[in-house]
Amino acid sequence: MKNKISGKIVALLLTLIIVATSGMPLYAKETGDKANSFRYENGQSIAKAVPFSTLSPNAWKKIDGKYYSGDGSVIEGAVAKGIDVSHHQGTVDWKKAKEDGVEFAIIRCGFGMNQTKQDDAQWFNNVKGCEENNIPYGVYLYSYADTVKKAQSEAEHVLRLIKGHTLAYPVYYDIEEKAVLNKLTAEQLGKIAATFVNKVKAEGYQTGIYSNKSNFETFLTDSQFSQWNKWVAQYNSPSCTYKGTYQIWQAADTGTIDGVNGAVDIDFAMKTISSSDNNPGTSTEKPATSATKPTTTAAKNNTRPAPVKLRIPTIKVKSSAKKKAQIIWNLKGNGVKYQVYYSTKKNKGYKKAATINSSKGKATVKKLKSKKKYYFKVRCSKTVKGHTYYSAYSKIKSIKIK
Incomplete structure (x- = not known):
């Protein structure tokens, strides 16, 4: 048994010497990565x-x-x-x-x-x-x-x-x-x-x-x-x-x-x-x-400011008057602001229409084109110790303008 153990030790030492002299990097190998992608x-x-x-x-x-x-x-x-x-x-x-x-x-x-x-x-x-x-x-x-x-x-x-x-x-x-x-x-x-x-x-x-x-x-x-x-x-x-x-x-x-x-x-x-x-x-x-x-x-x-958890707002949109849209959301919170974005395309081209204090719970976007479909989304923001945190965007809502 002692001879077998000694043999294993010698074999291990020889392996380490070969690795060291061959220039091969010696580090623990991660396991399980079978990536398949463009790379x-x-x-x-x-x-x-x-x-x-x-x-x-x-x-x-x-x-x-x-x-x-x-x-x-x-x-x-x-x-x-x-x-x-x-x-x-x-x-x-x-x-x-x-x-x-x-x-x-x-x-x-x-x-x-x-x-x-x-x-x-x-x-x-x-x-x-x-x-x-x-x-x-x-x-x-x-x-x-x-x-x-x-x-x-x-x-x-x-x-x-x-x-x-x-x-x-x-x-x-x-x-x-x-x-x-x-x-x-x-x-x-x-x-x-x-x-x-x-x-x-x-x-x-x-x-x-x-x-x-x-x-x-x-x-x-x-x-x-x-x-x-x-x-x-x-x-x-x-x-x-x-x-x-x-x-x-x-x-x-x-x-x-x-x-x-x-x-x-x-x-x-x-x-x-x-x-x-x-x-x-x-x-x-x-x-x-x-x-x-x-x-x-x-x-x-x-050190970092304490994490701020912001809920994702739920919004409703209606065409309140000619060339206008009113966006209403469900959340209110101390120090929280709401950024309202709009676009004529669902997945791109969004512009910020307004940043609203939490107490209002709604915003009106003006000067839109009549009879054209617009898309809207809203997210929350809050600044703590100079760092601004954001929620994810709400679900996108659309409406045809009067």
Whole structure:
């Protein structure tokens, strides 16, 4: 028996020596991730290298303050170049990555529901590397949620891992799993995303949604998606052609960066963005970069205001007079305000008509076009210690104007 045990110990030591001398990363391997999407097949990346001859010498570089796309054209509005990483990249040398022009990072913290075996194997190494090298970062979680309950657990998964860290970029909910997209309706996907977003936002973090351009246009079309930050993937294109608002463009999945083994995704933060956490389509903000203050809601010493829970309003709409519509809601609360939005299209183009104090419970939208159908939605907001919190939007109601 003693000889057998000794033999096993020797074999284990030999294995460790082989791993160490071969340069293979030594870390615990996550289990159960079988992602299938536009990027993965059974959990493995399906990125295809772009022929070198088709790329400009300036591809994905920053030169004289300007950022260049794969074909050598200037990326209008880009203010920072970043990468997103996971266990697929192994151990990253973040000092070298920063020296090679990486100005921010989006780090995968894991996938699916709140189980430690589903934490990304390189999560802690990547966070440590960014923090030690003063690289601002955000995070993402790959979602498998096909129910609201699973989305709640996925939010808890992220919150467990980011506790104690100050993020400069949002927490992104990665919705790209084919089985989920093909199974659920746009409304169901909207409810699942809202569950995740609201739970994470309640703890004081910025949030956003990640997917590719096609998914945003085909599956993630519920009206709720218009209110959230977006990180849009679109490869082999000189620019991002997504028509909605977005904050980060994932421009390539076959980039090369010093300090990173193999291919890595290249991202660009954009200068002027629609801030859906304020007024969709009108207000702007800059993403956090090495030259700008991180836009995190975390206070000093990593403390946050107490979470504010806001109920989703229920609304009624009626055409009260010619070229007018009256919107009535059911909720009232101390310090709560109500933002009223309208559009001539159900799933896009919403404009804010008014912000109303809670005591009124109704609003009138004027100067509408007669005999035309309009759509309306309302959400609550409340400001606590300088931080404004929002509910999800109400169900959309429509009416034909007199």
